[in-house]
Amino acid sequence: MNKETIVVIGSGPAGWTAAIYAARANLNPLVFEGAGSRTMIPGGQLMFTTDVENYPGFPDGIGGIEMMTDFRNQALRFDTRVVTEDIEEVDFSSRPFRLRSSGGQELLAETVVLATGANARWLGVPGEERLAQSGGGVSACAVCDGALPHFRGQVVAVVGGGDSAMEEALYMTKFASEVLLVHRRDELRASQIMQERALASEKMTFLWNSVVEEVLGDDVITGLRLRDTVTGERREVEVGGMFVAIGHDPNTGFLRGQIDLKDNGYVRLPTPWRTETNVPGVFAAGDVMDDYYRQAVSAAGTGCMAALEAERFLAHG
Numbered sequence: 454m455n456k457e458t459i460v461v462i463g464s465g466p467a468g469w470t471a472a473i474y475a476a477r478a479n480l481n482p483l484v485f486e487g488a489g490s491r492t493m494i495p496g497g498q499l500m501f502t503t504d505v506e507n508y509p510g511f512p513d514g515i516g517g518i519e520m521m522t523d524f525r526n527q528a529l530r531f532d533t534r535v536v537t538e539d540i541e542e543v544d545f546s547s548r549p550f551r552l553r554s555s556g557g558q559e560l561l562a563e564t565v566v567l568a569t570g571a572n573a574r575w576l577g578v579p580g581e582e583r584l585a586q587s588g589g590g591v592s593a594c595a596v597c598d599g600a601l602p603h604f605r606g607q608v609v610a611v612v613g614g615g616d617s618a619m620e621e622a623l624y625m626t627k628f629a630s631e632v633l634l635v636h637r638r639d640e641l642r643a644s645q646i647m648q649e650r651a652l653a654s655e656k657m658t659f660l661w662n663s664v665v666e667e668v669l670g671d672d673v674i675t676g677l678r679l680r681d682t683v684t685g686e687r688r689e690v691e692v693g694g695m696f697v698a699i700g701h702d703p704n705t706g707f708l709r710g711q712i713d714l715k716d717n718g719y720v721r722l723p724t725p726w727r728t729e730t731n732v733p734g735v736f737a738a739g740d741v742m743d744d745y746y747r748q749a750v751s752a753a754g755t756g757c758m759a760a761l762e763a764e765r766f767l768a769h770g
Contacts, residue, residue, distance in 0.1 A: 456549055456561040457483050459763055462540045463568030463704075465497025466749045467739025469524035470756030471566045471763075476531035478764045483534045486525075487569075488555050493704070495537060496521035497570045498593075498740075499749055501586055504601055508749055520749075545711045545732045564734045564763040567712075567720060568756060569704035571740040571747070575697055576612065580668030590674035590694045595621035596748070599628055599696065603673075606630050607693030610677055612665055614638060618698035619647040625696065626656040633692065635660045637682055660690075668695060703741050719744045728759040729766070736762055 461471050464486035475482040486495040494500050502517030511520075529535070536554065544551035549561035573593035575581060584591040592598040595611070599621075609629045611622040614636040625632045634651065639661045641648050651657055660679065667678040669689065676691045703719045713721040713731040720730060720737040728736040736759035739752035 454559055454561055457481075457563070458767065459483070459564045459566065459760075460485065460540075460552060460560070460562040461566045461568060462552075463487065463497070463566075463570055463739070463741070464495045464525070464535075465499065465521070465568060465570045465739055466524060466753040467570070467741075467756035467759070468497075468566070468568035469521070469528050470753040471568060471738055471760040472528040472533045473524075473531060474757050474760035475566075475763065476528060476533045478760070480760075480764060480767070481532070481534075482528075483536065483560075484528065485536050485538055485540050485554060488537060488539045493570070493572050496525070498573065502588075502592075502594075502597060504588070504598070505749065506600065507597070539707075541707055543707060543711050545735055548734055550734070564767060565736070566728075566756070566759045566763060567705075567708070567730070567735065567737040567741055568739045568752075568759070569741045570752075571701040571703040571719075571744075573697065573701050574699045576665055576699070578665055578667055580670065580674075581665075581695075581697070584668055584670060584674050587672070589670060589672055591668060591697070592694070593697045594747070595624050595696045595698070599625050599694075604628055604694045608633065608691065609694035609696065610635050610665075610690070610692045611696045611698055612636075613698035613700075614640075614642045615698070615700070616643045616647050617700065619643045619651045621696050621698040622651060622657060623654060626654055629656070629694070632657045633660055633690065634658070635663050635665060635677070635679065637664050638662065665695075701740070701744070701747070703744070705741060715744070717744060728755055728762055734763075734766055 459480045461484045499517035506514040539555040542553040608631045610633040612635045662682045663679045669676040720742040738755040738759040
């Protein structure tokens with residue numbers, strides 16, 4: 454059974470940054486970039502983002518796929534090894550840690566960086582996935598995409614009723630002519646202060662007791678088909694964008710029982726401003742442990758931190 458110095462699980466900004474730092478420290482990292490699924494592919498959530506305009510160093514913006522390809526190529530330049538499989542099972546009960554991949558590969562690792570990210574929850578309605586992947590005006594992150602030119606001055610919809618939805622909707626009032634808040638109930642789940650801010654906004658219109666049944670549009674979104682959850686009545690509304698804000702699910706299912714997780718499934722980090730988990734030698738970076746910022750630049754920063762901590766752990770262990 455092969456024994457690795459450091460294994461990075463995941464291939465978003467956190468995973469590739471960890472690999473770059475580990476490779477430059479001569480730790481010879483092995484990255485399991487993931488096998489891919491309908492909602493998550495190697496490269497993470499940025500692979501579903503057409504234009505990234507808030508990552509420092511790209512004054513004219515950069516495509517999400519192009520950015521993650523560059524991250525990957527930079528890691529490969531320093532001889533990072535990559536396996537296009539998932540890690541399906543881990544045993545962190547003793548070092549070296551035991552890992553098993555979706556391809557049946559079993560290996561040992563002295564240190565592990567968890568960078569498996571999180572999946573945005575989608576509505577699962579016709580037109581949504583197609584327009585999200587093609588850059589047609591459907592997104593799960595207003596802070597990431599909302600300032601793009603094609604949303605400015607448009608009527609946009611935000612779907613959800615919690616704090617995240619209120620934050621996304623209020624953010625979009627800076628750019629959109631009107632924000633339609635689509636919620637399946639007749640009251641919000643958001644905290645009182647977020648409700649008050651949203652309800653006080655002159656740019657927001659609340660579509661209560663409404664669910665999206667279809668996202669309309671061929672190349673770009675043109676509207677939504679809604680159903681009233683009380684009367685069953687259907688109607689169409691014209692919009693130039695839709696932001697789904699119904700939460701995220703961290704990719705931590707394979708870790709349960711092996712590491713401390715928060716109630717919401719995210720990896721728990723015992724020490725503030727550190728990436729080591731409750732298991733010495735196992736580190737977490739990016740959206741798998743970050744349920745607050747969820748940005749590419751913060752994910753990359755924690756990837757750097759995790760690799761540096763792993764290097765120091767190995768030096769002193």
